[in-house]
Amino acid sequence: LGQTGAPPPTEIVPQSLPEVARNETLNLAWGVSASSSIGTTNPWVLPGYTHQEGNNLLFEPLMYFGIYKNEFIPWLADSMEYTKDDFTALEIKLNPMAKWSDGEPVTAEDVVYTFEGQKQYETLPYHAQFADLVDTISAKDEHTVEVTFKQPAPRFKFEVLTEKFDTGIPIVPKHWLEKQEDPTKAPGLAEMPHSGPYDIVAWNANQKILDLRDDWWAVEAGRVEKPAVKRVIVVNILNQPIDTVAQRLVNNEFDSSVDMRAQIIGNILQQNPDIQSWTGTESPYGYLDWWPNSLWMNDQLEPYSDVRVRKAISLAVNRDLINEVLYEGAEIATIYPFPLYPNLQTFADSPEVKAEQEKYNPGAYDLDESAKLMEEAGFTKNGDGLWEKDGKTLDATIQAFESIHGDIAPVLSEMLRQAGFDSNVNFGTDAYQNMVDGKAGLYLFGHGASLFDPFEALNLFHGRYSEAIGSSAGNNRFSRYKNPEFDAILDEIAPLGSDDPKFISGAAKALGIYWRDVIDVPVIQWLHRIPYNNHYWTNWPSATNVGMGTNGAFWAHTGMLVITGLKASGN
Amino acid sequence: MSASQPVLRVNNLEVTYYTDLGRAKALDSVSFSLKAGQKLGMVGESGSGKSTLALAMMRMIKPPGRIEGGEVIVGDTDLMSLNDEGMRAARLDKIAYIPQGAMNSLNPVMRIGAQMMDAVKSHVRGERGSAIEDRCTAALRSVDLDPGVFRMYAHELSGGMKQRVCIAIGILLRPSVIIADEPTSALDVVTQRQVMETINRVQAEINAAVILIGHDMGLMAQAVDQVAVMYAGRLVEMSSVREMFTDPKHPYSQALISSLPNLDTKGVFRGIPGLAPSLLRLPSGCAFHPRCPHGHEGLQRSVRPEPVTLPGGRMVACHLYNEDGHRHE
Amino acid sequence: MNIRIVARRLLFFVLVVWAASTIVFFIPRLSPRNAIRERFGELARTGGFSPADVEKLIASMQQQFGLDKPLLEQYWQYLGNILRMDFGYSLSRYPMTVTDVIAQSLPWTIGLLLVTTVISFVLGTILGAVAAWPKAPGWLRSTATPFILLTGVPPVIMGILLLFFIGFRLKWLPLGGAYSVGIVPTWSWSFFIDLMEHQILPALSLILGSVGGWVLSMRGMGITIQGEDYVNFAEHKGLTGRRIFRDYYLRNALLPQVTGLALALGTVVTSAVVVEGLFGLPGIGTALNLAIRANDFPVIYGIVLFITIAIALLMTLLEFVYPLLDPRIRAN
Amino acid sequence: MSENLLEIRKVSKVYQRGLLSSKATVALKQFSLTLKEDEPTILTVAGESGSGKTTLAMLLLGFITATTGEILYRGKNIAGLVGKERMAYRREVQAVFQDPFAVFNPFYTVDHLLTVPIRQFKLAKSRADGVRRMEEALTAVGLRPEDVLGRFPHQLSGGQRQRINVARALLLKPRLLIADEPVSMVDASLRANILESLRNLHRDHGVSIIYITHDLTTAYHVADDIVVLYKGDVVEKGDVESVIRNPQHSYTRLLVDSIPWPDLNKKWGEPLKPRETV
Amino acid sequence: MTLRYLRRNKGLAIGIAIILALALFTIIGLLVIDPKKAYPLSAALKQPPSLKYPFGTDFFGRDLLAAMVVGMWQTAFIGLLAGGIGTAVGVVLGFLAAYFGGWVDGTIRTICQILTPIPVLLIQVVVAGSLDKRDVTIVTMAMIVAMLAWMGPTLVIRAQVLTMKERQFVAVAKLSGVSDLGIIFKEILPNLLPFIAAAFVGQVFGAVFASFYLAVLGLGPLREPLLGNIIWAAQSQGAFFNGWWWWPLEPAFAMILILGALALVNMGLDELANPRVRRTE
């Protein structure tokens, strides 16, 4: 057909497939909307986001991070240490037993190749970090790699080199990739050597089948016990309606699935007692994701540049009603721009934060007060009961994403409407772009920043990221907020450790400003409500069984640890 | 069957159409008979029931019409008493119908031959294909068509040829009665004449009784032995062609004959006054009385005239003639 | 058939394809939106992308998809590519090409749609023919009525209802998927049975609502044909009812019905977009639906074009087949 | 020399079958004819089906244009008429068509056929005047106005409908009337009435009539002169008496021979006897 | 006369009856019900049908009775607007093409024929998908639907005008001095009314169907209680699984009623316009 460029990936069709009993098989229901390029196992191929569909069982990182235990989990690397106090050099020591599926050892050369690749290829996700920060990469011996930085890079180890949730980089095999014409375009298929426990044996549009291999290095190295799951089937549910997927779970067709809305998972648990959630059979059923959602505002765009308008909008949000309507009474609504993970909960409970909260009362719902502020800002209510200035109603269209905000966005929009804001929801695929370009005033989005201390979340609002409207905001820097007072506090606490009292009081002050200026309106904590079916498999992670401390999504990078930790139920 | 025995006897045939606007009695106790070899011309105004009669004899009246009674005896079978399968078998075999619109009577997507063969196959069992084909080409030849027509499609034929194909189909099984409903009205005069001559010839060949329906008196004068006149669903007169042209009895027939253009009366026009009645609202008594020159009084208004046979075998239904067939004065 | 006619029909075919490609090319480009950015937004929004310089990435992708060139140049290139049946790369399933995506989903769609279309066409045509045939027994004629009433039910709703009543409530048939989880396609009887079990509900959703349309058009055609003199004459010839039905009535009424078949394909594919999704079948419909959601415009346009070409091709083929069926057309 | 009402000069009409087809039908070849203004006449154009009769009528009415040759009406080419002259031509050259049903717009009552020309040609001074004229015309063709006015075409018989057509012609008092097979779709028993009306129109109002037919029986009775067409060619012309009684051309003879005369003494194929007395 | 005809043409009668009933429901509903109740957070949540909420309420707190009333009205509005535009364009183009013939006809006919094989709904999806979401309103929805819906009526009307044009009453009208425009409007148009009506009903059917489709795909104006939107929302909230069966079923049945009634009327009008079909009864 005269195509140039990448060879097309193809389905992986097994010659013959050994029988594996249902009770040795793990069926996972998953359907990333269309983004799976069938046959693409090579993690360097973009925008294949394929670690979510089972490829996380193929490629491994240097280290994982167990969020609920707050600790690094050494993996291909035994250790990873900054060798200079100013965070400008890092030494990585690999586990000498680590090897690829073709029997070749995983060596320092592979790590260097992986890093150099990120530096070299623009399309790889960590290209910018490597290009901006990394100075040299060298293999000191077969199992040791040294990285030096152009400037202090205290968070590089965690942000880039460690896999947690959906971030971090997997190590790739040099001896295979370097032979490919273009390593960012070779699909990989079943041929690409990998270090993880499973092999891909079949892959088409319906499903992806991965079988356990016997010679996984991690068992020999004593990292984990030999996995019980002999076969993993990632079933593509494509865009089947969610209630059908729920019913199939209830029928024990699936052992786990994508996360569900509160109502549905509640009903699933009711209909099949074998199924549990992160919180057992209790609401809110899910674990906290790192992505609390705010109603973001473009602080540079009229009339959102007026703090009174922002506050008026904040006052229109009825968090109790949100909890009641959408989450069956579970306390999901939040006033913080960060997830309340253990360390962050401690921060939120500190007297300094409590004092700020008292002062600004960020969760208040008060329509009268809201109206007063709007009138002060020069708005009047028109015949339809909508705020209007100079003959134009205030455009309060909320940019949001249908697949994840399908329940909350319409409810929020209606709340604003009841407070007199001419609100609507845009679920279009242009929603994100509108935020990035600063075209829109209101958007529902998460803060993928803080996991451990509040710094990264607060740092999203640092003036140095405040791009003018029209130029694109950096990721998550959509509020375009600029305040020297705020910046000064952040600059002051940046070099401080997170348990330093000065850090805590500074961070609390910054959080106070965040509330005072209503930089955005925090709305809900983000929960992953994943159903776990104990019919065939037990030892699912939960609030009471944190295991290695990873989050419970089988599709996250850490999903490999979840799957290999499962035990047969005996059914 | 003796030669004088009629091959076709129609007795008191009645057909009614049940329309939205009411019941229309399209045939009202029509009776006549015909001998083998005879040609009967059936004339009358449009809507007088000529086609209905033909269809009723074929038992092909479709809803909302219904045959309400009467007999159609061909040979010695009453067609009305046959079951559906028996009637199907009788069509074409005992009584054949050559349709009014030959232009559209042939299936445009089937070869002529196939349409002839299936007619034969539906009636004759166990005849070999080639024998049937021979029979068909013979029929084509007897209507002056080239046997090559067998392999042609309808659109490849002219109007006259199509009409002849229909005739050929009609005589395939040598039926004893052939009904031709206006077989030539869509053809130009030259072709018309050829077709009529064809009918004459094949009739002579198989000695069938032929009923020729039409309203062109000229054609009747040229082609038939007997003429029957229909008026508003009734047979009002039936006599030999000569008698009809020289001495029509019924006032309607008289008007009909005198309205004809004649070679010797150039430029004289005499139409029939008044309008044909609607079957839904037939005048009481004699249906013709509003147009009749012989008065509109008494009997004519109230009593329907019954057919009477005049000396010499002519039949007429008119109050002017009494039971003995003599004219009232 | 003479060369001129052949040439004219081929020209027509080319024009159809050209018109469709042009519409498909320009309409979306009239809007100021940028599909690649939006696509990366989809990835970035779950926090999946680390805070890399997304802009750079986008620029590099733009170049790869040729979106940095002037519109007209893109258009010519695009037309050229279509000539080679090359619709480019899928945005969301890169490095798969659109052709790969279509090729992968096509068998499912052909399997489902063609079979259902043929079934509903045949069923509808026969029922319609019978419904208009006065000699058919009353009960047989009235079997068409429920189907006619069902024409008002869009396949989506039909699918939802079937899924709810037969799948959820009665649990008679599987709830979705092309075949059972963990089975791999083989040429075996057991696989075939399993496959069929999964296709019944989606097929019914498509069939039940569309039979009525065929019934109606056939019934209308049948009534017209029935009034034709040649059908009457066939009866006068004393043919059996069966033969008249088959050779004189059905055969003639069928001709216009066949034209509808090619056009119906467009509607059926559209229905499939939702029905395949409802039942989790990996066909063209699902591919399109997913592409719409992912704003994967090369795939969307590729599929729309592909379907258009398929329909136009079918129509062109029919134009050539038609004369074989109808001698009248052959003559002209 | 009197003025010519109509002059047809070597008119031919060729129908092209489609743009790409090379097949063409010559429907009329080099046809010439002259009608005098002050000698109204009835001229029959006869010929078999497809001989070009209707084509001639359409040419005269200006519905189609001649491929070659020209048609002059009162000395002016009808293709070049504009404004008042065109209006006058429209009014003065009228037609009665073959199918007495098709000329009625089924949406309207039959009145429409008469009221439209009255309105368009401003024939009446007032509404009442218009109604009077309509009634006059209907009566003149032997219809009772109350029988037909206000009815829909399908509620009337073919004969009635055709007579309304003649009444329409009468109302317009044209100079030239083109009657294309006016009686071929009418019941034999009603033909006489319609032909009679046409004759009256000619006799009483001095209208020239071109009577188009394939039926030589009626042609013989109605016309003064006859033109016989065969595949677009004129094969014979002359006064009707001599042409029919003594055809010269073999085609004319065949035509005459095939006439089914409603006369028992004149069987098909027998030669016509010259007329005994007039 | 009409009544008698309706008794025979049962489909038409039933179709019209259903449409009248739906119209009545909508009109009375609009008079009696507060349209605000058709929008989220205006009523108790997730209530099954009861005396207080005869049609129940949905996940977002819409009173489904109000939602059905408003949704029905909006659906009808889209249908009538899009159907009207499509038919009007079709009639005008059809007349232009048929009456003036020549290159006008050639162009219009060729364009129609070329556009016909293109799957309209897919194009509509492409258009709706590339619109800015804020621009998707009830009216734009109707426009998108109308955009490619005129070819059918154009070809039908063209064919009818062509046969009409050859009818002799047109020739007679010319002889009576009627102008081209007069012939189009006074002689031909009235006779095409049944065809135009049938085309219009067909267009309305198509428009309702298409707008429903776009809404079910999530491409409709989201906040509005369009029937398709309600079904779409119910689907994405897993209504059946959660036991809120009334939520998707009500708009589904309303849709079936509307489309079914339109199909019946269309069929009936076909019968009226095409006397050949009528002949069987």
Ligand SMILES: Nc1ncnc2c1ncn2[C@@H]1O[C@H](COP(=O)(O)OP(=O)(O)OP(=O)(O)O)[C@@H](O)[C@H]1O
């Ligand atoms: N299907 C029908 N439904 C209702 N009335 C009918 C039907 N067929 C015929 N008629 C009526 O029956 C009467 C006789 O009709 P028929 O066709 O037999 O007349 P005809 O003498 O053959 O006329 P023509 O010379 O026009 O063929 C007419 O008044 C006609 O209106």
Ligand SMILES: Nc1ncnc2c1ncn2[C@@H]1O[C@H](COP(=O)(O)OP(=O)(O)OP(=O)(O)O)[C@@H](O)[C@H]1O
């Ligand atoms: N519009 C047309 N396009 C092409 N050919 C035509 C057209 N009209 C008539 N013809 C052809 O021209 C010839 C003469 O036709 P015309 O209608 O004038 O014959 P006619 O003498 O009136 O026949 P009839 O007695 O059947 O009415 C015929 O061969 C006919 O096929």
Ligand SMILES: [Mg+2]
């Ligand atoms: Mg008849």
Ligand SMILES: [Mg+2]
């Ligand atoms: Mg003619």
